[in-house]
Amino acid sequence: MRPIRVLLVDDDPLVRAGLSFMLGGAHDIEIVGEAGDGGEVQALVDSCRPDVVLMDIRMPAVDGLTATEALRARAEAPEVVVLTTFHADEQVVRALRAGAAGFVLKDTPPAEIVAAVRRVAAGDPVLSPTVTRQLIGRVTEPDPGRDRRTRARARLAVLGERELQVAVAVGRGASNADIAAELYLSLATVKAHVSRILARLDLNNRVQIALLTHDAGLLDEDG
Structure with missing residues (x-):
């Protein structure tokens, strides 16, 4: 079986280096590309054909939410796992609504991030519906003018x-x-x-x- 192809998207080079190091050590995972902004994602997906995209939420030009929404609207889109520093965040919920398979905190132990990539590549969400329910219960999302x-x-x-x-x-x-x-x-x-x-x-x-x-x-x- 071919390795799981992963694209890293984060504006912090040190974060990308850390993720590349921890994921690159897994025999069944291959880092196929890196991006420092969400605006680079579409072209890299076309050229690198990743199975999973690890996507930072907060980036200076095109944020991870916008990039996730655009990516998941594509045919045969790769799975997206959101990287965040917050447990409860309105943008995380919006990314889940856009089709992200889940989120991991940036301080998550390396073994758990590797396991998350493997689960998503296998078609399983990273977080359970129970965790999702707790998350959306703590985040108030405005929805003006619509029921x-x-x-x-x-x-x-x-x-x-x-x-x-x-x-x-x-x-x-x-x-x-x-x-x-x-x-x-x-x-x-x-x-x-x-x-x-x-x-x-x-x-x-x-x-x-x-x-x-x-x-x-x-x-x-x-x-």
């Missing part, structure tokens, strides 16, 4: 009853095994439901399911 709950419920209306039950369970942070036991379904059926939910709602991962069910107010009702 986020109404719009979220309208999107979820395309789901069948069982799919909606699974979506709410995912939003609570339940694993597939937990959902199978709770709803008396086989594990394979739960996985199929999750795949259909992602496809029907045009979402990237379970974190976005959690965000949508939170926006719809279904987690409050469920709890």
Whole structure:
């Protein structure tokens, strides 16, 4: 199997050097490029074809949020993991809404950052829906002129009853095994439901399911 191709995006050369050193030591990870600003990302993705982009949030010209939104709008976009110094940050939540697979703190132990890259490359989010729910509970996001709950419920209306039950369970942070036991379904059926939910709602991962069910107010009702 070919190594996981990683693009590093951070305006601090020392941070990039540290990430390159820790990730470069893993036998299954290859650093294919580095950028000091979000404005360089699109061209580097075209030339380097990374599987995962480690993206700093705060950069002087084009920030990581703008770069993430543009990147995830592309066809066959690489996965994005946001780098941040804050546990609860409005920009982190916005990056998750844009399709980032999660975030890691810059002071995260090296082994955990390596593990995060591997998980994302395998198609798994870096943080659980439970952590996402705690995060968005601490961050107030202004949404002027629009009713986020109404719009979220309208999107979820395309789901069948069982799919909606699974979506709410995912939003609570339940694993597939937990959902199978709770709803008396086989594990394979739960996985199929999750795949259909992602496809029907045009979402990237379970974190976005959690965000949508939170926006719809279904987690409050469920709890």
